[in-house]
Amino acid sequence: xxxxxxxxxxxxxxxxxxxxxxxxxxxxxxxxxxxxxxxxxxxxxxxxxxxxxxxxxxxxxxxxxxxxxxxxxxxxxxxxxxxxxxxxxxxxxxxxxxxxxxxxxxxxxxxxxxxxxxxxxxxxxxxxxxxxxxxxxxxxxxxxxxxxxxxxxxxxxxxx
Amino acid sequence: xxxxxxxxxxxxxxxxxxxxxxxxxxxxxxxxxxxxxxxxxxxxxxxxxxxxxxxxxxxxxxxxxxxxxxxxxxxxxxxxxxxxxxxxxxxxxxxxxxxxxxxxxxxxxxxxxxxxxxxxxxxxxxxxxxxxxxxxxxxxxxxxxxxxxxxxxxxxxxxx
DNA sequence: CCAGAAAAGTTGTAGCTACAACCTTTTGCT
DNA sequence: AGCAAAAGGTTGTAGCTACAACTTTTCTGG
Numbered sequence: 001x002x003x004x005x006x007x008x009x010x011x012x013x014x015x016x017x018x019x020x021x022x023x024x025x026x027x028x029x030x031x032x033x034x035x036x037x038x039x040x041x042x043x044x045x046x047x048x049x050x051x052x053x054x055x056x057x058x059x060x061x062x063x064x065x066x067x068x069x070x071x072x073x074x075x076x077x078x079x080x081x082x083x084x085x086x087x088x089x090x091x092x093x094x095x096x097x098x099x100x101x102x103x104x105x106x107x108x109x110x111x112x113x114x115x116x117x118x119x120x121x122x123x124x125x126x127x128x129x130x131x132x133x134x135x136x137x138x139x140x141x142x143x144x145x146x147x148x149x150x151x152x153x154x155x156x157x158x159x160x
Numbered sequence: 161x162x163x164x165x166x167x168x169x170x171x172x173x174x175x176x177x178x179x180x181x182x183x184x185x186x187x188x189x190x191x192x193x194x195x196x197x198x199x200x201x202x203x204x205x206x207x208x209x210x211x212x213x214x215x216x217x218x219x220x221x222x223x224x225x226x227x228x229x230x231x232x233x234x235x236x237x238x239x240x241x242x243x244x245x246x247x248x249x250x251x252x253x254x255x256x257x258x259x260x261x262x263x264x265x266x267x268x269x270x271x272x273x274x275x276x277x278x279x280x281x282x283x284x285x286x287x288x289x290x291x292x293x294x295x296x297x298x299x300x301x302x303x304x305x306x307x308x309x310x311x312x313x314x315x316x317x318x319x320x
Numbered sequence: 321c322c323a324g325a326a327a328a329g330t331t332g333t334a335g336c337t338a339c340a341a342c343c344t345t346t347t348g349c350t
Numbered sequence: 351a352g353c354a355a356a357a358g359g360t361t362g363t364a365g366c367t368a369c370a371a372c373t374t375t376t377c378t379g380g
Contacts, residue, residue: 001275001276003186003275003279004278004282005278006278006281006286009294009295009298010286010294012298013286013294013295013297013298013301014281014285014286016297016298016301016302016305017285017297017301018204018227019227019301019305019309020181020301020304020305020308021184021185022226022228023178023227023308023309024181024304024308025181026338027308030338039366040367041182041366041367052367058328059328059329060327060328061327062327066182067178067179067182067183068182068367069367069368070328070329070330071329071331071368071369071370072209072332072367072368074329074330075329075330075331075366075367076206076367078330079258079366085363089330094327094328094376095374095375096327096328096329096375096376097328097329097331097375098329098330114163115161115163116172118163118164118166119163121166121174122164122328123307124304124307124308125174125177125304125307126166126170126173126174128303128304128306128307129300129303129304131169133296133299133300133303134169134170134173135169135173136172136293136300137176137177137298138169138172138173138176138299139293140289140300141176141177141179141180141286142176143289143293144180144184144284144285144288144289145176145179145180145183145285145290146288147185147186148180148183148284149179149183149238150332157359159251178350186367186368190368191367192339196337199335199336201337212345218358219331219358219359220357220358220359221353228335228358229338229339230336230358230359230360231338231339231340231359231360231361232337232338234359234360234361235337236336236337239361246331251358253344254343254345254346254357254372255358256344256357256358256359257345257357257358258358258359259359269330276374281356
């Protein structure tokens, strides 16, 4: 099992991707933290809830859509609940399950926060790329996700 | 300043990139943690040192090459020093500065660890893409880095 | 129909990162 | 020269995430 090292092109691509992995989350977090006292993950949780029917999702479904483990989500939702942004209630159909719902205050907050966040995403990602590159990025990240998430939790994100 | 929302293509690309941002670091960390008791960032610090002359770099230079803040690097290097992987010593030319050098044990460790790490990068990133996509990825991440790192610390990463 | 396995969450804790505060040395101005 | 500002690092702490342990409910095979 001799190692296949990376050639120059591969190394450049990987080093840059690793740099993006390191730097981009911090950029997103700072803007949201400064303007709304939210982390990017918290924002993402709110965004997923805001698009769900009744603005409600079961914890497991929410964890999958936000690419997180259940323990992590549980902690985050508890903090959001303390701040009045979401509320939790037992699921009627399954006594094991918990539903999380975006409150009216949470809905108001994400509506107020979304423009600034989208502007940040545009400034650092979307608007620095051509239309063609945006399509390429979707394909590339789609391929990576398939290998990183073999159970296919994100299947809806794979297809165009 | 009315918000320009993301259209379908843009949203797909962004959601997938956000998922990669969330999932890929964990994949890299688990493999390194399991096989070498290292985080990906620690590995990266060692890798940058191993390629430097004398396997030595000033803390500031090392922080820039690893895309991290100085406080973060300082904490990490201290832990690596406690483990005998790097050593620190004052810089002769500038009494403010500190040099970090990879020890013999550190050199041995990264040589033993590199194959497994490269295999992971290949499996989840490089080998799931075509040659063309790898070049596209380098361009795309290069463009993002320019906007994320305006001071140009990573300038050597921008050019092919 | 019931014992064991799986599923759904929660909680506790260790460890890492961000941020701020601080110290020391060097640089720049006048 | 001399003093303020900038550069280079370190340290302390709060907050978030990963991992493991645990509880409760549901599913499944015999």
